[in-house]
Amino acid sequence: GAVVSQHPSRVICKSGTSVKIECRSLDFQATTMFWYRQFPKQSLMLMATSNEGSKATYEQGVEKDKFLINHASLTLSTLTVTSAHPEDSSFYICSARDPLLAGTDTQYFGPGTRLTVL
Amino acid sequence: KQEVTQIPAALSVPEGENLVLNCSFTDSAIYNLQWFRQDPGKGLTSLLLIQSSQREQTSGRLNASLDKSSGRSTLYIAASQPGDSATYLCAVPNSGNTPLVFGKGTRLSVIA
Numbered sequence: 001g002a003v004v005s006q007h008p009s010r011v012i013c014k015s016g017t018s019v020k021i022e023c024r025s026l027d028f029q030a031t032t033m034f035w036y037r038q039f040p041k042q043s044l045m046l047m048a049t050s051n052e053g054s055k056a057t058y059e060q061g062v063e064k065d066k067f068l069i070n071h072a073s074l075t076l077s078t079l080t081v082t083s084a085h086p087e088d089s090s091f092y093i094c095s096a097r098d099p100l101l102a103g104t105d106t107q108y109f110g111p112g113t114r115l116t117v118l
Numbered sequence: 119k120q121e122v123t124q125i126p127a128a129l130s131v132p133e134g135e136n137l138v139l140n141c142s143f144t145d146s147a148i149y150n151l152q153w154f155r156q157d158p159g160k161g162l163t164s165l166l167l168i169q170s171s172q173r174e175q176t177s178g179r180l181n182a183s184l185d186k187s188s189g190r191s192t193l194y195i196a197a198s199q200p201g202d203s204a205t206y207l208c209a210v211p212n213s214g215n216t217p218l219v220f221g222k223g224t225r226l227s228v229i230a
Contacts, residue, residue, distance in 0.1 A: 006161075034217040043207065043220040044162075093161055095217070106152070107218060111161035 002028045002098045006110035013084055014118055021079045021113045023094030029074035030096035034107070035067075038091040047092075050077040084117045091115075120145045124208055124221035131198055132229050139193040139224045141208030146189050152218065153182050153193050154207040162207065166193070198228045 003026040013019050023033055031052045036044040048069055049057040056069035068080040077096075081088055091114055095107040121144045131137050141151070150169045154162040166175045166182040168191070174183040181194040195202060205225045209218040 036217075043222040044209075044218075046217045046219075049217060091159075106164055106167050109154075109162040109164070114159065 002026075002096075002106075002108045004094065004096050004108045004110040006092075006094060006113050008113060009111060010114045010116075012116045012118065015085050016083055018080055018082045019084055019115060021081075021092055021094075021115075023077045023079070023096070023110050025075045025096045025098075025108075028096075028098040030077075030098065031074060033071060033077040033094055033096045035069065035077075035079050036093045036095065038093065038112075044093060047079075050094075081115065084115070086117045089115055089117045120148075120210060120219045122208055122210060122219050122221035124206075124224050126224055127222065128225040128227075130227040130229060133198060133200060135198050135228075136194065136196050137198055137226070139195070139206050139208075139226070141191040141193070141221055143189045143191075143208075143210050143219075146186050148186065148210045151182075151184055151191050151208065151210050153180075153191075154209065156205045156207055156223070158205075165206075195226075198226075200228045200230045202226060202228050 005024045007022045033050040035047045037047050038044045046059050047062045050069045050071040052071045052074050058064045071077040091112050093112040095109045123142045125140045152167045153165045156162050168175045168184040179196040184191045205223040207220050207223045209220045211218050
């Protein structure tokens with residue numbers, strides 16, 4: 001099946017620094033990737049939709065200037081948390097669909113990135 | 119706006135029991151419904167995907183049903199094992215290209 005990777009799997013940073021998280025589709029090309037966030041004991045909430053070659057679409061309440069998304073190629077989307085603060089500490093997960101797998105709408109999820117901001 | 123609810127929030131059963139997890143959604147115009155498993159601190163593992171035209175899907179000891187008109191899905195786990203302990207998430211998109219809306223999950227503990 002299709003594989004999505006994320007890097008890093010875990011990151012600890014100081015308040016005020018920026019952190020970049022990568023999401024890669026390893027064996028397929030993804031024109032659209034999704035970024036989700038999961039706070040402890042909560043479900044996944046969509047942050048933004050990342051479209052290759054165009055601007056990301058952000059969900060209401062998600063600051064686009066704080067969470068920068070770049071989808072420069074068909075296999076890579078990056079999420080940069082700028083000027084991170086402790087309240088940004090969360091589990092960030094990306095997903096992607098393989099548009100060539102006709103007849104299936106399965107989203108393939110990355111393993112997630114645990115961000116802890118001190 | 120689509121909302122997904124999962125009941126119960128947590129469930130503890132002895133090994134070997136059959137169990138049912140429930141999922142409901144407010145907008146029946148769904149394209150499909152997926153069940154995922156999430157282990158603590160880990161990502162998601164897709165278990166079953168049911169297309170809107172289907173009534174159920176089976177994989178091993180797992181069986182998921184879908185009643186679109188009533189906005190409900192169930193995940194049946196037969197002969198539960200300690201390794202089944204995890205959080206089970208139900209999710210739906212509204213159409214093929216839209217992202218998923220997740221329930222809060224059911225945290226399952228299977229006691230040996």
